[in-house]
Amino acid sequence: MDAVVAGLARDEFQYDAPLSKLSRWRIGGAADLVVTPASRDALARTLRAAARSGLPHVVIGDGSNLLFDDAGFRGVVVQIGRALGGVSFGSDGEVTVGAGHWVPHFVHATINQGLAGAIHAIGIPGTVGGLVAMNGGSQRKGIGEHLIAAEVIDFDGNVRWLQQEELDFSYRHSRLQDGALVLVSARFRFEPGDARALRREAVEIMRSRRAKFPKVRANCGSVFVSDPRLYSLIGPPGLAIERAGLKGLAAGDAQISPEHANFIVNNGQARSVDVLALIAAARRRVFELTGVAMLAEVRHLSPVGQLRPAHELADQFGPLPLENGND
Ligand SMILES: Cc1cc2nc3c(=O)[nH]c(=O)nc-3n(C[C@H](O)[C@H](O)[C@H](O)COP(=O)(O)OP(=O)(O)OC[C@H]3O[C@@H](n4cnc5c(N)ncnc54)[C@H](O)[C@@H]3O)c2cc1C
Incomplete structure (x- = not known):
């Protein structure tokens, strides 16, 4: 366990960490170790060390789709957080975004650039990594439709880009769910849209979600x-x-x-x-x-x-x- 955290800053890891704090359900016992890497280097080192330690290991985002067990987890949780976020816009509607970016902020950024196509994900409370892994979306859409390439890292620390067709997207499914590869960033292409009309649409989507979904609990x-x-x-x-x-x-x-x-x-x-x-x-x-x-x-x-x-x-x-x- 100590070998996994070697070289990490003290605020990048926690032993015996309550998983209930990492799940939107607020359920789960303690994990032996949770690491939240503050950089891509720290992520690569952590994944390598976790794999070599022989301990069970899992990568999560915001835990908005996860049920942790009452008995906790006897291994290493690697949480991809905001430190691994960031959005940059290219030409022709291309956007590259880090896996730890908060989805609603990502969607707002695309709207501000006058790009349509991500708006159905405006109310999804997770990271871009979780969104791509789950091929999440609403209105029967999935974010994979607009993904052109994904930057992934494996547990040996090797980084490569995969094309959309290599990610096996289907309804609420992608190849990332088998746990062998970790999303570092994703590149999307969106069609042009009118920012003001998109903002109105976003407000309407949020209004209808608030009316339908449970409040408070x-x-x-x-x-x-x-x-x-x-x-x-x-x-x-x-x-x-x-x-x-x-x-x-x-x-x-x-x-x-x-x-x-x-x-x-x-x-x-x-x-x-x-x-x-x-x-x-x-x-x-x-x-x-x-x-x-x-x-x-x-x-x-x-x-x-x-x-x-x-x-x-x-x-x-x-x-x-x-x-x-x-x-
Ligand atoms: C109130 C509420 C409303 C929701 N509405 C919707 C909705 O409208 N549509 C929808 O699709 N979902 C919805 N969800 C579910 C959830 O928000 C999405 O599935 C979200 O995309 C998960 O992101 P996350 O970062 O929380 O992932 P997590 O829950 O942490 O992880 C989910 C899966 O993704 C994997 N994963 C996470 N990050 C990475 C990464 N970087 N690389 C590889 N694998 C990774 C994990 O291993 C796990 O298998 C909702 C959830 C809540 C609480």
Whole structure:
């Protein structure tokens, strides 16, 4: 563990760090070590040292899509923060942005330059690294549509640029989710737009999100990914969960939001097991109702370093009846 922090400044790492402070859900035990590199050099050194240490290791951004375990994490969390941000504009609508940049600030910067295309991401509370890894977006769009190249680093410290087609983007998915490569910066190309009209659109998007999404309570955004078959049968996951009669269902201090059923909120001291129980219940009841097995967008980090869609673990709380081969 000490070898991982050798050469880092004292404020770049913390032993025994509460993961609840790094997750929007405010859930999770302690991680053995959290490193927040202050430079690209420090990032490269940390990734190399973490891999060589043989300890489990994981890279995160703002934790806005992550469920940390009540038992914490016996390894090294590398958090890509604002020190690895920064935006620069080129010609022809090109923008290069650091992985640690805060997404709403990035989108505002593109709007101020009169560039359209990133606006659907205006309300997403994460880093550009997390956004690209998740191919995040709203209005059924994903940021990968506009990405032209990604600067990535591996756990040997090698840096290279990948083209869009090498990142395997699909709905809320990219190759970065397998954890072998870390995004350092991304280059996008956006079409020209009218800055004033874009600003009005941004205000409208934020107004509609505020009206729809739960207020005040800690949450990690949409829990389940939209599924085309479910959509044609009932609509988005939130409506399906509501039709299954689960809106407002609680497990401990976790609750399927009474405001929007695709959100699970933390009413105080929720634990990861409570959230997983609700994910399992929603998945099971919607499957019974529609025959569609919803997939979780939120990812669970196990104490030994498995980072995977939360439903894969939640099924331990009540597996789906899979005789229909529907998973
Ligand atoms: C209130 C709320 C609303 C939300 N609304 C939306 C929405 O409208 N649309 C949407 O798509 N999402 C939404 N989300 C989910 C979340 O904000 C996005 O998925 C966001 O892009 C995640 O960014 P992050 O920095 O928090 O990533 P994290 O949650 O920290 O990590 C997510 C994944 O990305 C990986 N990752 C993070 N950084 C890097 C990197 N530099 N290199 C490689 N991999 C990396 C992690 O390993 C992990 O697998 C919402 C969340 C909340 C809390």
